[in-house]
Amino acid sequence: MLLDVQDLRVDRIVTGPQGEPVPEPALAGVNFRIVKGRILGLVGEHAAGKSLAASAILGLLRPSARLVGGRALFEGQDLLRMSESDLTRVRGARIGFVVQSGHATLDPNSRVGAQLVRAQSIHRPIVKAEAAWRAETIMSSMGIPEPRLRAQAWPHELTPGIVQRVVLGLALINEPQLLIADEPTAGLDITTQVQILDLLHLELRRRRIGGIIITRDLGVVAQYCDDIAVMYAGQVVEQGPVMQVFARPAHPFTRSMISDAPERLGIAGRQIVPPRMEPEQGCSYRPRCADATERCLVAPPLVGAGVHAARCHFARIAAA
Amino acid sequence: MERPVRALLRRIGVGLFLALVVVFTSFLLVKLGAGPTDVLLGGPSPGVEERAQLVQDYGLDRPAFVQLVRYAIRVLGGEFGRSWLTSESVLDEILHRLPATLELMLYAIFLGTLMAVPTGMAAAFARDTAEDRTVRGTSVLGEAMPPFFLALLVLLVFFRWLDIAPAPSGRISIVLSPPPTITGSYFIDAFLMQDSIAARSALAQLVMPVFTLALMLGASLTLLVRGAMLAQMDAPHFVYARAQGMSREMLTIIALRGALPAIGGGLAAQSAALLSMTALVEYVFAWGGIGQYGLEAMAKADFAAVQGFILASAAIAATVHLLHAVIRRLARIRIRRA
Numbered sequence: 001m002l003l004d005v006q007d008l009r010v011d012r013i014v015t016g017p018q019g020e021p022v023p024e025p026a027l028a029g030v031n032f033r034i035v036k037g038r039i040l041g042l043v044g045e046h047a048a049g050k051s052l053a054a055s056a057i058l059g060l061l062r063p064s065a066r067l068v069g070g071r072a073l074f075e076g077q078d079l080l081r082m083s084e085s086d087l088t089r090v091r092g093a094r095i096g097f098v099v100q101s102g103h104a105t106l107d108p109n110s111r112v113g114a115q116l117v118r119a120q121s122i123h124r125p126i127v128k129a130e131a132a133w134r135a136e137t138i139m140s141s142m143g144i145p146e147p148r149l150r151a152q153a154w155p156h157e158l159t160p161g162i163v164q165r166v167v168l169g170l171a172l173i174n175e176p177q178l179l180i181a182d183e184p185t186a187g188l189d190i191t192t193q194v195q196i197l198d199l200l201h202l203e204l205r206r207r208r209i210g211g212i213i214i215t216r217d218l219g220v221v222a223q224y225c226d227d228i229a230v231m232y233a234g235q236v237v238e239q240g241p242v243m244q245v246f247a248r249p250a251h252p253f254t255r256s257m258i259s260d261a262p263e264r265l266g267i268a269g270r271q272i273v274p275p276r277m278e279p280e281q282g283c284s285y286r287p288r289c290a291d292a293t294e295r296c297l298v299a300p301p302l303v304g305a306g307v308h309a310a311r312c313h314f315a316r317i318a319a320a
Numbered sequence: 321m322e323r324p325v326r327a328l329l330r331r332i333g334v335g336l337f338l339a340l341v342v343v344f345t346s347f348l349l350v351k352l353g354a355g356p357t358d359v360l361l362g363g364p365s366p367g368v369e370e371r372a373q374l375v376q377d378y379g380l381d382r383p384a385f386v387q388l389v390r391y392a393i394r395v396l397g398g399e400f401g402r403s404w405l406t407s408e409s410v411l412d413e414i415l416h417r418l419p420a421t422l423e424l425m426l427y428a429i430f431l432g433t434l435m436a437v438p439t440g441m442a443a444a445f446a447r448d449t450a451e452d453r454t455v456r457g458t459s460v461l462g463e464a465m466p467p468f469f470l471a472l473l474v475l476l477v478f479f480r481w482l483d484i485a486p487a488p489s490g491r492i493s494i495v496l497s498p499p500p501t502i503t504g505s506y507f508i509d510a511f512l513m514q515d516s517i518a519a520r521s522a523l524a525q526l527v528m529p530v531f532t533l534a535l536m537l538g539a540s541l542t543l544l545v546r547g548a549m550l551a552q553m554d555a556p557h558f559v560y561a562r563a564q565g566m567s568r569e570m571l572t573i574i575a576l577r578g579a580l581p582a583i584g585g586g587l588a589a590q591s592a593a594l595l596s597m598t599a600l601v602e603y604v605f606a607w608g609g610i611g612q613y614g615l616e617a618m619a620k621a622d623f624a625a626v627q628g629f630i631l632a633s634a635a636i637a638a639t640v641h642l643l644h645a646v647i648r649r650l651a652r653i654r655i656r657r658a
Contacts, residue, residue, distance in 0.1 A: 058563060060559060060562055060563055063447060063448065087565075088565045088566065088567060089565065090565070091562070091563055091564065091565035092563065092564035092565030092566075093565055097560070097563040097564070099556065099559075099560055099563070100556075104555065104556040104557055105556055105557055105560050106557055106560070107557050107561060107574055107578075108557065108578070109574070109577045109578060118570075119564055122564065122565055122566055122567065122570065123565060167560075170564060
């Protein structure tokens with residue numbers, strides 16, 4: 001077990017009617033786990049809490065969000081209870097992070113090569129020439145042509161595709177045990193998306209490390225992931241091996257996502273913004289569920305004891 | 321190399337246009353002033369000869385437009401007229417007093433920046449905590465306080481209660497004679513002449529006015545630094561820097577470097593506007609710079625001197641902005657080539 005997230009709870013602080021801060025649950029008990037050498041696809045609609053979960057695990061919550069409870073055991077240590085200085089030793093060293101593409105990700109005031117050198121110097125004493133050599137090496141293994149020349153470039157001089165390769169290099173340069181990629185190809189054109197995902201997949205496999213790919217695209221999950229965790233309104237509603245979940249989706253939300261996806265489980269899932277989390281009791285998917293009954297007024301349990309499980313009263317999990 | 325030069329030329333062009341606007345404003349001030357032009361410029365009871373001279377110099381018997389053109393030509397030729405109060409050339413008086421004001425402003429800008437940058441940064445890192453709110457509250461209070469009132473408070477505390485500063489009697493103790501003029505700053509000149517008594521006295525006289533101005537400038541600058549830092553800290557690249565596991569020191573450097581252009585711009589704007597505060601502070605501490613000169617001229621309707629003061633403050637503001645533009649451009653070239 002590389003990372004075991006248990007009952008992760010986060011509140012978003014919103015402004016109440018009198019201007020007072022009001023906590024509103026944004027993650028209502030998220031559970032998922034990653035095994036070394038496997039890739040988990042964390043999938044769900046916009047604002048389902050996927051990125052929020054990743055930020056919470058890395059201790060990067062914005063001031064507008066607050067951790068309420070839960071555990072995130074990474075190699076046996078609870079990240080949520082780690083001191084900030086211990087966390088800085090984990091972030092970027094043992095857990096690599098890839099964020100959405102765009103020039104905004106890289107420090108606009110440093111050259112690309114210098115940023116790759118700096119990423120190493122944060123986590124261990126370095127010899128400058130060796131670190132520079134390693135920076136060029138990782139750039140070329142990320143498929144960046146003429147790495148020596150590109151190392152001298154400013155982020156704004158590079159194309160989005162190259163920037164994302166640099167970001168991937170930054171995440172991998174310290175040889176982490178786990179890589180978290182939050183919508184790693186958002187905003188890129190289709191060809192570049194495929195190239196970046198192929199590269200990401202290849203590197204994860206080659207290094208035999210754990211990976212989380214956060215995406216809205218079921219096609220990405222089908223093609224690149226071993227496991228899937230489907231999030232809806234701040235909860236993981238279904239989790240399991242990709243083949244099993246796609247063959248027999250147990251949660252109505254998973255079923256609707258799969259049937260709504262274009263032919264080849266194509267480019268993007270449906271873009272409906274889900275309703276705010278229902279404050280009353282019961283299943284959070286109930287308002288949109290076609291099969292809802294009175295039973296759904298009670299919060300559904302997690303059905304299925306094995307690798308495949310779903311949070312629905314009517315889930316039928318085939319024995320694996 | 322060509323583009324910076326063209327940009328500089330354009331800036332100089334804009335500067336010249338603004339200079340014309342300032343001259344026009346200062347002309348209008350007298351033209352629309354409460355009284356006949358010859359009285360405003362020549363005092364309440366000019367002699368017959370002086371009057372005739374004024375009418376001739378300013379073309380007062382000609383149409384307003386001709387008067388404006390004449391005035392502009394006179395100003396551009398360095399002829400600022402004479403104060404009826406002192407019968408001295410306004411330009412000479414201003415040039416004579418300018419070092420006193422510049423000295424005050426430069427030290428205040430230095431000290432204010434020194435206070436504001438660390439405070440603003442600390443407040444940004446401690447966002448929405450009690451410390452942050454304290455810094456913000458104090459800064460807003462400092463910004464809202466009238467300069468002369470703060471000057472009186474500083475006087476009360478440092479001179480009256482703590483008794484660590486000398487009486488507000490100008491730039492050097494009244495029993496000492498000023499050092500020979502080298503730079504115009506009494507402290508530096510005395511220091512260069514190795515006159516330690518005069519240097520110490522000049523320094524002691526600087527304490528209260530500089531501290532007052534630095535507080536005024538620092539208050540607004542603190543809020544500016546805090547805002548610029550927060551803007552950086554909310555930027556995606558800063559969040560990503562944290563995700564890379566950077567220490568607090570490195571994060572500070574990254575945010576500060578990103579915030580520097582905004583801080584520099586704000587500092588330039590504040591410094592250019594500092595003269596209005598300096599005038600009031602000079603008045604309280606009997607500093608004898610151009611600010612006090614301008615204020616006294618206004619109180620006595622000595623309009624030639626007031627015009628000179630306006631032109632001088634516009635020149636100071638323009639110089640600050642030009643300096644800022646040059647520094648910014650040099651910094652950008654350095655980044656490109658480093």
